[in-house]
Amino acid sequence: MAVDVVDITALQRWLRTFAASVAEQRDHLTALDAAIGDADHGANMHRGMTAVVDALATASSDDPAALLKQTGMTLVKSVGGASGPLYGTLFLRMAPATGGATTLDAETFAKALRAGLEGVVARGKAELGDKTMVDALAPALDALDAALGGGESLAAGLRAASAAADEGRDATIPLVARKGRASYLGERSAGHQDPGATSAALLVAAAADAVAEQDDPS
Amino acid sequence: MKKLLNDPADLVAESLRGVERAHPELRVDHEHRIVYRADAPVSGKVGLLSGGGSGHEPAHAGFVGPGMLDAVCAGEVFTSPVPDQMAEATKNIDGGAGVLHLVWNYTGDVMNFDMAAELAGAETDTEVAAVVINDDVAVEDSLFTAGRRGTGAAVPVEKITGAAAEQGRSLSELADLARRVNDNTRSMGMALTSCTVPAKGTPTFDLPEDEIEIGIGIHGEPGRRRVPLAPAREIAEMLMEPLLADLDFTGGDGVLVFVNSMGATPMLELHLMYAEIAAILDNAGVVPVRSLVGPYVTSLDMAGCSVTLTRFDDELLRLWDAPVAALGLRWGM
Numbered sequence: 001m002a003v004d005v006v007d008i009t010a011l012q013r014w015l016r017t018f019a020a021s022v023a024e025q026r027d028h029l030t031a032l033d034a035a036i037g038d039a040d041h042g043a044n045m046h047r048g049m050t051a052v053v054d055a056l057a058t059a060s061s062d063d064p065a066a067l068l069k070q071t072g073m074t075l076v077k078s079v080g081g082a083s084g085p086l087y088g089t090l091f092l093r094m095a096p097a098t099g100g101a102t103t104l105d106a107e108t109f110a111k112a113l114r115a116g117l118e119g120v121v122a123r124g125k126a127e128l129g130d131k132t133m134v135d136a137l138a139p140a141l142d143a144l145d146a147a148l149g150g151g152e153s154l155a156a157g158l159r160a161a162s163a164a165a166d167e168g169r170d171a172t173i174p175l176v177a178r179k180g181r182a183s184y185l186g187e188r189s190a191g192h193q194d195p196g197a198t199s200a201a202l203l204v205a206a207a208a209d210a211v212a213e214q215d216d217p218s
Numbered sequence: 219m220k221k222l223l224n225d226p227a228d229l230v231a232e233s234l235r236g237v238e239r240a241h242p243e244l245r246v247d248h249e250h251r252i253v254y255r256a257d258a259p260v261s262g263k264v265g266l267l268s269g270g271g272s273g274h275e276p277a278h279a280g281f282v283g284p285g286m287l288d289a290v291c292a293g294e295v296f297t298s299p300v301p302d303q304m305a306e307a308t309k310n311i312d313g314g315a316g317v318l319h320l321v322w323n324y325t326g327d328v329m330n331f332d333m334a335a336e337l338a339g340a341e342t343d344t345e346v347a348a349v350v351i352n353d354d355v356a357v358e359d360s361l362f363t364a365g366r367r368g369t370g371a372a373v374p375v376e377k378i379t380g381a382a383a384e385q386g387r388s389l390s391e392l393a394d395l396a397r398r399v400n401d402n403t404r405s406m407g408m409a410l411t412s413c414t415v416p417a418k419g420t421p422t423f424d425l426p427e428d429e430i431e432i433g434i435g436i437h438g439e440p441g442r443r444r445v446p447l448a449p450a451r452e453i454a455e456m457l458m459e460p461l462l463a464d465l466d467f468t469g470g471d472g473v474l475v476f477v478n479s480m481g482a483t484p485m486l487e488l489h490l491m492y493a494e495i496a497a498i499l500d501n502a503g504v505v506p507v508r509s510l511v512g513p514y515v516t517s518l519d520m521a522g523c524s525v526t527l528t529r530f531d532d533e534l535l536r537l538w539d540a541p542v543a544a545l546g547l548r549w550g551m
Contacts, residue, residue, distance in 0.1 A: 030418060038296045038437040039415050039422050076333065080271075080297040082326035085333055123329055180325045181439050183363040184356070188442075 004154045006104040008062045010210050015056065015071060018206035019049035025202060032195040036182040041083060041195040048079035064104060068095040082180055086120050086133065093119030106154035110144050117141055124179060131177040133196035140165035140204045158208035165204040169197040219419040226416040230272045230292055237279055241545055244282060251292040252307045253279040258288045264383050264392050265311030268320040268376060270327055271296040273518045274436055277372060280546025286380035295415055296437040298326035304334030309342055316345035316389035320376055320396060322368030323352035347389050349396040351375050353405045355464045356433030356442050367435050370478050370526030371403035373514050377547060381540035399534060404464050406457045407524030409434040409480060413517045432456050436517040454494035457525045462502055467529050472507030474538065476526040481516035483523055491523055508538060514546060
């Protein structure tokens with residue numbers, strides 16, 4: 001039987017897993033960025049997530065909202081570029097959407113993620129198809145909502161979300177960028193995978209892993 | 219990669235140590251990576267704040283000083299600084315007349331300055347206004363891009379607004395003036411070689427020996443098109459044609475002609491380019507009244523150049539000529 005909630009431990013696991021994937025994919029993210037941007041996405045996200053994990057060690061709170069806010073502020077402070085405000089805003093907007101609960105049920109977690117995405121859209125003014133992180137996040141959250149609406153567990157919903165994020169990420173390859181530095185290239189941005197959508201897919205995959213692990217009966 | 223480095227991760231911090239040691243007229247906050255003019259805040263004067271990624275030296279710290287900026291925030295190489303830095307600097311340069319943010323138009327910089335203005339507004343009662351600098355004609359200004367990049371226009375915008383701030387003008391007057399200079403300025407750049415970001419260690423893009431890139435930005439982002447290497451005269455045409463097509467530079471009180479090195483191109487070549495550009499301007503009926511030639515807004519070790527034209531009126535010309543004492547721009551003081 002799935003646990004189907006996200007508590008402070010699961011959130012911490014999510015952040016640690018994401019940090020580990022970013023560390024592992026750091027050079028890949030930078031290489032993608034070098035093709036259509038400015039070759040710093042891997043280094044910036046790695047610096048930011050290292051700071052987030054460091055902050056976990058000293059945080060005493062068991063309040064998910066406080067942890068999400070701390071994570072958002074840490075990213076805003078340490079990442080820079082466009083990714084700092086965007087990933088920072090995602091976590092900052094998730095915090096109040098938890099309603100102060102200590103354990104987030106599937107619907108609340110999905111609602112918080114949705115609030116985070118809306119924050120990203122408001123901050124970056126990107127729409128679906130602009131070749132940005134929104135292209136991975138939006139389909140992921142649609143898939144999560146659909147799965148939960150269909151009575152599936154949070155773990156199954158996040159697996160579906162992760163698959164949708166990966167598809168969304170791959171679908172950025174033929175797109176012409178309309179936001180961020182890649183947009184300066186115009187048509188020449190087509191044929192390259194978007195680095196922001198790539199890191200965003202890692203974020204969703206990390207959430208799926210963090211909750212799947214929690215669901216393991218062992 | 220062959221660079222003067224200890225650890226690439228320490229490059230910005232260690233360079234700021236050097237700025238502090240070499241230039242006692244500047245004050246450096248190493249924790250927040252802010253460079254201030256030593257006498258900031260100047261009582262009764264609007265504080266001018268800019269900044270951005272490192273790698274464009276002498277921009278941004280080279281434009282701090284009497285007659286120009288009160289402070290700049292330094293980001294990592296080619297990465298915007300963060301809102302904490304900008305909010306801290308905003309607080310410390312407020313001489314009671316408000317603070318103007320001069321923001322180079324890049325997605326990250328604009329978002330971080332936005333968040334900083336929100337933070338500063340929440341923490342203090344400092345009045346903040348922002349003007350976005352966007353002059354690069356290589357980028358189509360449309361809903362389908364992040365808008366034109368801020369490049370060479372930063373020099374006349376920051377210089378002229380800085381001169382007017384010294385005269386005690388109000389925040390809204392300075393914001394209007396900064397927008398006016400920006401609106402009358404256009405830039406276009408080209409690369410002979412890519413730059414190498416120290417943290418990456420290899421060139422950002424591959425440019426064969428016999429090709430050049432037209433319409434590049436200042437972060438190693440590739441340009442709009444790649445063409446065979448050509449004589450300087452033809453390269454000057456490729457840069458000037460879109461500039462002159464975008465804004466009418468004839469009439470008025472003449473133009474500032476600013477020929478900028480992308481970092482690795484020597485003055486010998488820059489002056490040759492200046493001669494080519496001046497000849498094109500003569501034919502087009504555009505009158506150069508002031509010039510600026512050298513490395514001011516660079517892209518690390520990229521070879522290449524950019525051309526910036528500012529259409530002057532009498533007031534802009536007088537403010538351009540006013541004294542300035544920054545490490546990258548200094549006259550009359």
